[in-house]
Amino acid sequence: MNALGVALVGHAFMGVVHSQAWRTVGRVFDLPVRPEMVVLCGRRKDAVHHAAARLGWREDSDDWKSALVRDDVHVVDICTPGDSHAEIAMSALEAGKHVLCEKPLANSVAEAVAMADAAERARQRGIRSMVGFNYRRVPALSLARTLVAQGRLGRIRHVRAQYLQDWLLDPQAPLTWRLQAERAGSGALGDLGAHLVDLAQFLLDDEITSVCGLVDTFVAERPLGAGTDRTGPVTVDDATMFTARFGGGALGTFEATRYAAGRKNGLRVEVNGSAGSLAFDFESMNELSFYDATEDAATAGFRRILATEADHPYLRAWYPPGHVLGYEHTFTHQLRDFVTAIGERTSPSPDFAAGLRVQRVLDAVQRSAADHSRWTPVGGGR
Amino acid sequence: MNALGVALVGHAFMGVVHSQAWRTVGRVFDLPVRPEMVVLCGRRKDAVHHAAARLGWREDSDDWKSALVRDDVHVVDICTPGDSHAEIAMSALEAGKHVLCEKPLANSVAEAVAMADAAERARQRGIRSMVGFNYRRVPALSLARTLVAQGRLGRIRHVRAQYLQDWLLDPQAPLTWRLQAERAGSGALGDLGAHLVDLAQFLLDDEITSVCGLVDTFVAERPLGAGTDRTGPVTVDDATMFTARFGGGALGTFEATRYAAGRKNGLRVEVNGSAGSLAFDFESMNELSFYDATEDAATAGFRRILATEADHPYLRAWYPPGHVLGYEHTFTHQLRDFVTAIGERTSPSPDFAAGLRVQRVLDAVQRSAADHSRWTPVGGGR
Amino acid sequence: MNALGVALVGHAFMGVVHSQAWRTVGRVFDLPVRPEMVVLCGRRKDAVHHAAARLGWREDSDDWKSALVRDDVHVVDICTPGDSHAEIAMSALEAGKHVLCEKPLANSVAEAVAMADAAERARQRGIRSMVGFNYRRVPALSLARTLVAQGRLGRIRHVRAQYLQDWLLDPQAPLTWRLQAERAGSGALGDLGAHLVDLAQFLLDDEITSVCGLVDTFVAERPLGAGTDRTGPVTVDDATMFTARFGGGALGTFEATRYAAGRKNGLRVEVNGSAGSLAFDFESMNELSFYDATEDAATAGFRRILATEADHPYLRAWYPPGHVLGYEHTFTHQLRDFVTAIGERTSPSPDFAAGLRVQRVLDAVQRSAADHSRWTPVGGGR
């Protein structure tokens, strides 16, 4: 079996999780090629060296560009903040490397357009690219998509999606890069809202065509770090709320915040259709609630499907029913699909075009917010 | 103990529930006056006669105006569709009767203004009036209000409120008065959204100052009744979504629909503050979820408070802990407070001014919806 | 429509709840006869007089025997402690009155046998009798019985039933009649366990044939009341656990306690069969969980049936879906069935023979507990 050499850029939270997935994927799933963890790239020599040893990478480098010229590297996995996605991804594609890029695809629509164009050109040369919307690979949500696609919900009327966290509850929590527009692009909108938008479009297999939105920043100044009195301005949104229309007529409400006390990673989505409904909360990630409105009224009810059966997506490779999975497994599933697509020379999904579509929706939300929340069409073209 | 003679107008769903509450309230609560169920009023002689006997009213009448001239009637309880609220309420107040009026207060802001003015004039003569926002009297929600008032949630950041039903799921369900604008005023907005708006303003003790909204009608034509092929136009909204800002800075998302398959009476509200959160779903009406963010992280968690303790609002009069209450009890609690206020010569709450405030918010939602969902200030004045 | 005169004996907790049900049943359900609340009986003249006025009884009496000779009394409803059930019930039956008797039927098997014999003799004269196992009339549990009877669970393998309360958690809680064997017969066993045994036999339509059990008393002495240092011995069980075999081969585990901190009225039952399962918790009394094992593994799951649909037992007479019921409604349902049986000259269920069967099971538990928990057959005969 051919080896598939991987270079990972970034070793903070996402880099750690991706490393665990790279170590695991070939041990659990049957893959057409054999991933090899060739090199971990970072900015600080010491830190990346230590991380590489800890996370299981054969080599390390403080220059991601060096990975692009190696023949034993076939994949570049990008786990850096959004402001460097475009440069790394386009360079890697140019160099003929398959690319997995963390979400959001970019910090602006312009960058995302360029990336999607580059990905399309690369695709024509057989180079694959994918955006890391990992929640699509929660088995319960993959199952949800299947149920919608099978028509089990009928015509979709409503989507309501929330991504609720509470890590900014403390006004003294420090000003990290995630709170700076020049690094992160946006706040809850791009970090959390991007997942909601992708997930909703994925579940419905439909696109948001117009939005009406609002962003807000509750705490405008934060300490620059521990042990200092100096503060700096928060330049991203703390929270966003928007409503949306889908091409097929469904209505959507969306909300993302870092101030929902007690909600830790509360990615919640509910879909109502003419024939049934679905509900999901990531904090109980192994469960999908499904209501089948075609059943007798006397026995109809939301079913708690424990998505751990062999017949559920990705589950045949894992453990017996009821032996639940966790957050990291969504990344292992993502790699399983990405590596399989590379090996089988097919296009993985979500591709950069899907990432661009999400970006366009987020952009429309920001434009609406800047214009008295007027209904704003999502930008078209590619 | 003095008698308090009651005339009830209307004997459909709300009339039935109010009757049960009138029969019960004096048997359970200590009241300063003794309610007497004097007369039930309706439009059709036969129907009202039969209903009065069934529901426990001493007399019946097909002319509500006749009740206004009776000396043994002190209270008029209005359970008719919204298009007759203004006339009945203002006539009753004029005649010196205390008035309990079902929500929404009226079908238009103009009517609601007139009603609130009449109520204020009557109040100066010692005549009481109240709007039937019964959900304020769910013990779990009364408790929620108390917790917010005590500062247990800190500064409020978010309210998300949904009222989800599914009784219009079938496109062949007939065109009742609730789907006709001239009778009902609006659809999900006035029927369900009114409860959400009142509840949110009640829980936060704050007012919505501006909104941005949307209304939609999924099924535009419906059969005029069973056994006919003729159809008529649905002239109210099937669903509404709106976002809001409160005077104190909180953000709100609201949604009301009659197309949420599987949600039967899903009035759900969640409040997030800087020190804690609350969550509630009427389908589990005896439970309040409360998160106290000031606790140790290791033992913090949403508590399921079973609001059936003697220390919970209204509960001392009922059963031992865990012997849960139901929907109808909220109406009994409403009457307990209304009758007590009359007996003690105080102003019951929510008064017509509160009903008007709700009406103004709903009106702003409709105006926003008609203007590309622009942010729209809630009309001021009284 | 003929009147059905009722005398109620006892006006503590159960008397209050039965009164509410008597006031309500004819207002909600179509009945073949018209209940009239003739007389409330108690021991203390003042107390019963006050209670009768409050609870809506026309007359009051401190001598229950006086009710038995009245022509306008057709029903005697017994809400006294267990030590007086036998005398009152047998006298009433002898006097030709229909009898509704609170559970447990009696404080001993001998009494229960005599009562069941008397009821059988009375039945032959057209006199009806019933035991107040109100939980059979929870709509979700009536539905559960139907699902089992329809074979939706297949062959039953397991029943696990718990009745968990916590009102004795405080060792300084006073020594009431419920903690004295001469009044109450037993403690958690007769008060709570009786409900479990009846419910299990009802749901399975099967009888417990042998048991193996244990009873325990955690706090042996308690204050005689508030404001006294004197204490007295607790002479009943605080908790009981027993396992059981049913005639049809199912296994059962049962537990009842007054020391389960945080469980307020936690009557929980779960049934597992070869084709499905059911689960119920009274604290969420409007919900039944149902698992259909014949469905596809990919979409099978416990359904939360909100038992508030018109198609659910007793619900057509009440409110729209999702407008939930409470504890007291189970008593209204009980009266609906009792009064209907009287009017239609049929035998209501559960009859005294069913009450006796429960008593025999409780007796076998006590005998097993006294004999090193040996397997003990449930006493036979009637």
Place this chain on the structure above:
Amino acid sequence: MNALGVALVGHAFMGVVHSQAWRTVGRVFDLPVRPEMVVLCGRRKDAVHHAAARLGWREDSDDWKSALVRDDVHVVDICTPGDSHAEIAMSALEAGKHVLCEKPLANSVAEAVAMADAAERARQRGIRSMVGFNYRRVPALSLARTLVAQGRLGRIRHVRAQYLQDWLLDPQAPLTWRLQAERAGSGALGDLGAHLVDLAQFLLDDEITSVCGLVDTFVAERPLGAGTDRTGPVTVDDATMFTARFGGGALGTFEATRYAAGRKNGLRVEVNGSAGSLAFDFESMNELSFYDATEDAATAGFRRILATEADHPYLRAWYPPGHVLGYEHTFTHQLRDFVTAIGERTSPSPDFAAGLRVQRVLDAVQRSAADHSRWTPVGGGR
């Protein structure tokens, strides 16, 4: 950092899960020694060779004894059926290898006694041993133990523990080794009940002193495999129920079954004390319910603690709050503690003596079951 060479025996379900844990533990936790996956042992040469490559073991062998003589093997991890535990474990200890042995420790008390004796002798030579009761390492359950130890529950009154699965629901499911007494020792009792007993004793830090139990086999004959008409006898129990007394006075009810339709890995435990309660269900393994009875009645309630905070056991090494863990992580935690104990020359827990105590309880259940469920003291001594 010194290497710690590991030999794993067995590569079925448990071997797969242990392999994933061995691959992961050093990547996530700071360990005093560095685990090396030296050799995988099995019975069939081809199968073990293929498994070793897949699971990440450097070498493979069809003779576990060969591992005992290798200097580069310091740990033997036993994942075989129970009938071989004693031989492998005692040989390994004899050879000076640290031993991790899957539960149940052995198929009989006699074997378990010998193993515990061998482990004690080895301990005196610095050789460590541990039994694989992985559920102790669910963070929510580790937290539960802490809360009990801190006195947050007060004096413990009740434990109710169930382990519910449904994989034998189909009477045509084949006769595997788990259904044969000579391989598995017992059925639900040893496979599932062993976890319950260990968990209860762990949570309470107390020992079961006497039991009263029952075992049953619902389906006595099963097909020998797919594609054959031949059947064989099931020689283990399908289900068991037992009640227990703990040394400290608590009462316990226990149930284990493979016939609870819809329950997939339903390990559930509830503990009630004089000051609070705990509840847990493995199907929602990241959640612990905790009731603090010392709080105000108005705000007391079962809290859903999402055990994913940095302050929760094992969590600091993993992901941010709300990014939930799964089944396999309990094994990673187990290795973290086992390897740390080896490196720090301390005794890991649960040791073989704890495994023996579980075995003695299971044995007492079987003896009680064979003697009309009489109360049976748990065998004493070591």
